[in-house]
Amino acid sequence: MRDERRDEEEEQRMKREANRVDQLALEFVHKKFVVVAVDFVGEVGDFRN
Known part of the structure; x- marks a missing residue:
């Protein structure tokens, strides 16, 4: 059970x-x-003038 919880937290963090x-x-591309x-x-x- 605890391992599942840890995996879930890791997944959320990732x-x-x-x-x-x-x-x-x-933001960089924009x-x-x-x-x-x-x-x-x-x-x-410039081209127009």
């Missing part, structure tokens, strides 16, 4: 860590994407 890693990855989009819009703006 899920939380995986979620945190996913969150960090999403920031990268925003920077690229802003650069792109800036280039298009």
